[in-house]
Amino acid sequence: MPKALSIHDDRLARARAVLSRVHGGGVPGRSSGAGPLEVGPGLHEWIGGGSAWGEGGTEPSSAGGGFAPIGVLIGVARARAGALGADARVLWIGRRVWPTPAALVHRPGRCGEDRSLLERSLFVDAHNAGEALWAADTALRSCGAGVIVADGSGLDMASTRRLQLAAEASGSGGAGVCLLARPSREIRSLSAAATRWLVEPDRSDEEDRPGWAVRLLRRKGLRPEEGHTRWVVRSCHATGDVRVVAVTADRPGPPARQCRARTGS
Amino acid sequence: MSREGGGRESVVDACALAQRAGVRPGMPAGEARAALGSSGVRTIPDDPEALAGVLLRLAVFMQRFSPVVAIDSRDGLLLDITGCARLFGGEDRILARAGRALRRLGLASRIAIAPTFACAQGVARYARSAGIVAEGGQRDALAPLPIAALGVDEQIAAGLGEVGVDRIGQLMALPRSSLPARFGEELLWRLDCAMGDAIETIEPVRSEPSPEAEMIFDGPTTRTDAIAAAVRTLLDRLAGAMRARGLGARRLRLTLLRVGVSPFQIEASFGRPSRDPVHLWSILGPSLERAHLGHGVEGVRIVAERFGRLGHEQAGESHAIGEDPKAVAELVDTLCARLGRHGVLRILPAESHLPERAARLAPAADAPPRGPVAAMADALRPTLLLDRPEPAAVVSLTPDGPVMHVSWRGGSARVTACSGPERISPVWWDAKARAETRDYFRVRDGSGRWLWLCRAVESGRWFVHGVWA
Numbered sequence: 001m002p003k004a005l006s007i008h009d010d011r012l013a014r015a016r017a018v019l020s021r022v023h024g025g026g027v028p029g030r031s032s033g034a035g036p037l038e039v040g041p042g043l044h045e046w047i048g049g050g051s052a053w054g055e056g057g058t059e060p061s062s063a064g065g066g067f068a069p070i071g072v073l074i075g076v077a078r079a080r081a082g083a084l085g086a087d088a089r090v091l092w093i094g095r096r097v098w099p100t101p102a103a104l105v106h107r108p109g110r111c112g113e114d115r116s117l118l119e120r121s122l123f124v125d126a127h128n129a130g131e132a133l134w135a136a137d138t139a140l141r142s143c144g145a146g147v148i149v150a151d152g153s154g155l156d157m158a159s160t161r162r163l164q165l166a167a168e169a170s171g172s173g174g175a176g177v178c179l180l181a182r183p184s185r186e187i188r189s190l191s192a193a194a195t196r197w198l199v200e201p202d203r204s205d206e207e208d209r210p211g212w213a214v215r216l217l218r219r220k221g222l223r224p225e226e227g228h229t230r231w232v233v234r235s236c237h238a239t240g241d242v243r244v245v246a247v248t249a250d251r252p253g254p255p256a257r258q259c260r261a262r263t264g265s
Numbered sequence: 266m267s268r269e270g271g272g273r274e275s276v277v278d279a280c281a282l283a284q285r286a287g288v289r290p291g292m293p294a295g296e297a298r299a300a301l302g303s304s305g306v307r308t309i310p311d312d313p314e315a316l317a318g319v320l321l322r323l324a325v326f327m328q329r330f331s332p333v334v335a336i337d338s339r340d341g342l343l344l345d346i347t348g349c350a351r352l353f354g355g356e357d358r359i360l361a362r363a364g365r366a367l368r369r370l371g372l373a374s375r376i377a378i379a380p381t382f383a384c385a386q387g388v389a390r391y392a393r394s395a396g397i398v399a400e401g402g403q404r405d406a407l408a409p410l411p412i413a414a415l416g417v418d419e420q421i422a423a424g425l426g427e428v429g430v431d432r433i434g435q436l437m438a439l440p441r442s443s444l445p446a447r448f449g450e451e452l453l454w455r456l457d458c459a460m461g462d463a464i465e466t467i468e469p470v471r472s473e474p475s476p477e478a479e480m481i482f483d484g485p486t487t488r489t490d491a492i493a494a495a496v497r498t499l500l501d502r503l504a505g506a507m508r509a510r511g512l513g514a515r516r517l518r519l520t521l522l523r524v525g526v527s528p529f530q531i532e533a534s535f536g537r538p539s540r541d542p543v544h545l546w547s548i549l550g551p552s553l554e555r556a557h558l559g560h561g562v563e564g565v566r567i568v569a570e571r572f573g574r575l576g577h578e579q580a581g582e583s584h585a586i587g588e589d590p591k592a593v594a595e596l597v598d599t600l601c602a603r604l605g606r607h608g609v610l611r612i613l614p615a616e617s618h619l620p621e622r623a624a625r626l627a628p629a630a631d632a633p634p635r636g637p638v639a640a641m642a643d644a645l646r647p648t649l650l651l652d653r654p655e656p657a658a659v660v661s662l663t664p665d666g667p668v669m670h671v672s673w674r675g676g677s678a679r680v681t682a683c684s685g686p687e688r689i690s691p692v693w694w695d696a697k698a699r700a701e702t703r704d705y706f707r708v709r710d711g712s713g714r715w716l717w718l719c720r721a722v723e724s725g726r727w728f729v730h731g732v733w734a
Contacts, residue, residue, distance in 0.1 A: 048734065067649055067732055067734035068649075068734060069734060070648040070649050070734045071648045071733055071734060074648065089593050098612075099648050099649065100620075100624070100646050100647060100648060100649065100650045100731070101612045101614055101623065101624045101641070102623070102641060102646035103646065103647070103648040105641060107643075113641070115614075115638070118612065118614075119633075121611070121612070122597065122609055122610070122611055122629050123609070123610045123611065123612060123626070123629075124600060124604065124608060124609050124610075125604065125607065125608050125609075125610065126604065126608075131603075131604065134603070135600055135604070138596070138599055138600065139596060139600075142592055142595065142596045142599070143589055143592040144589070144592040144593040144594075144595060144596025144597070145593075145596060200713075201712055201713030201714045201715075202713045203711075203712055203713040204713070208682065208684070210648075210709075210715045210733035211713065235648075235733070
């Protein structure tokens with residue numbers, strides 16, 4: 001009996017290890033209560049809300065599917081890079097996800113400014129989806145980048161699987177984080193990402209600063225009805241910070257249906 | 266420059282600016298400092314070793330004018346420009362260019378060109394106006410100069426002074442046979458060197474030879490795998506040679522010696538000196554696969570054309586992910602090898618209040634610029650700036666705001682919040698900019714989206730320049 005028990009324990013431990021690897025360390029869940037700015041290692045998808053403004057654009061920044069949710073991505077990249085170390089490099093792959101330099105500067109107090117995120121950022125000019133995929137894969141497999149923010153337009157299931165595998169087995173010992181910015185028209189495409197988030201402008205009229213409603217659409221290993229799935233993230237003009245200001249308790253209906261209505265597909 | 270000795274600190278050398286302020290060599294350092302006051306001239310301790318190092322670096326720098334450059338005592342350089350002047354368009358041009366190059370480095374200089382080294386030395390150091398001495402003009406150029414201009418020992422010059430011979434012209438008038446007995450062989454030899462009657466040789470500085478490795482095959486081959494194996498072996502050898510010298514390659518040139526046709530060359534650059542054979546191969550390898558081998562390759566040569574100091578690294582030193590400078594440099598090299606040098610960039614803030622000029626892109630493979638960083642506007646800026654402002658249709662209460670309704674990219678929305686204007690004027694000193702004065706507004710529409718609108722003041726047209734995406 002003791003032998004059987006120990007085998008059982010081993011299996012349980014292995015299953016726990018697999019689950020924790022699949023979920024990623026800090027992915028928000030029922031127990032952790034962590035917000036969208038604290039994602040763990042692995043591949044994460046961020047869908048910019050289907051914006052009427054972005055649809056008609058022809059330039060790379062909009063890619064015909066809304067703008068990339070750069071404000072939230074900056075917040076996630078800053079939080080993740082801060083957790084990694086003082087010199088961890090952040091790679092921005094594809095012009096669609098290149099933020100303005102001012103947005104990368106943090107002003108913690110009245111005096112002085114912290115340019116560390118700007119100084120540790122490298123910008124990769126990928127001309128097409130193939131180059132962006134190769135660059136993200138190469139960066140994940142090396143130890144040279146702590147956080148990778150990439151334009152994920154047009155990636156199929158196999159491509160996202162490749163990135164997820166690269167993140168798990170990277171030279172960084174599986175600590176690589178890849179944030180893919182995907183257009184709203186790809187909201188229902190298949191993907192191997194650990195999480196998928198929808199970022200839409202926050203509609204509340206009280207605030208005089210940009211805010212975004214962030215919704216967790218999908219997470220591997222988590223049923224939709226479990227845990228919080230909606231947050232409000234707001235940027236602070238004075239400091240340049242992006243912070244979670246509200247956890248919305250009410251959970252909407254199935255995400256897929258909502259998104260279909262919103263994008264009009 | 267001052268030196269301490271015998272309980273007092275005295276001036277050894279002084280620049281032209283200090284000399285104008287009354288500072289002379291031999292003067293007590295305290296007096297010199299008082300004379301300089303707040304003129305901005307600093308006194309530095311005399312460090313002959315440091316000075317020799319600087320002079321050596323300057324000698325290597327001056328090799329752009331001639332391959333033969335030698336160091337002349339503690340503060341001079343000798344260049345053999347025989348045959349080089351033609352490349353620069355004449356001796357006067359080379360003189361002017363050398364002067365300009367030194368001025369750009371912040372160095373004052375006196376430059377002379379003469380048929381002999383000794384004559385050029387004397388004219389540069391002692392003539393009222395240094396310049397070019399024509400062929401055969403040594404006698405006229407040297408005659409009015411003091412004996413010290415020949416570069417002879419101080420005692421010889423003093424001995425000649427005692428008998429009333431102060432100038433080289435007077436020396437030349439004396440019978441040659443009487444000089445060696447009284448003043449030694451050196452005086453006559455220096456005089457002959459200056460006149461061109463004796464041959465003077467100089468010891469040129471040699472820059473470090475580039476690390477290289479070469480392999481010649483028994484016969485030509487078109488097998489890519491054999492060539493690849495040879496290249497990898499050479500990279501191992503090159504890495505070993507560079508490790509022994511404490512160097513790393515910044516740029517490699519791989520030459521495939523082909524039969525009957527010109528050699529095929531592949532270049533690879535590295536952002537940080539590297540001697541890791543695996544990394545060097547990861548950059549060279551893909552290019553080698555695309556190489557045209559012709560009728561066969563009979564040899565391979567790899568030269569580290571540019572290299573830098575690379576200290577010995579401790580094996581197994583652990584860094585957090587994304588923090589290891591070596592890993593970062595290797596990643597940048599790998600990305601640059603496929604996407605090009607301008608495929609991986611860093612954004613540097615630029616000193617401009619115009620939003621489209623507030624940053625410039627620089628290749629990440631280059632070293633980050635030194636010196637003060639540009640200030641950034643404290644004003645609010647969107648997270649995403651459009652490549653060029655896009656026209657928008659705007660309804661506003663008055664021509665200069667506030668905005669009530671905006672139409673852009675086929676959509677239209679009622680504006681629920683508007684703040685501004687922030688006026689940004691064009692730069693008057695740049696006629697090419699042709700920009701108008703602009704008023705910027707931050708507006709929010711009914712669904713919470715924020716836009717950065719601008720209105721061209723002269724034309725009254727509206728544009729969207731950025732979004733808080």
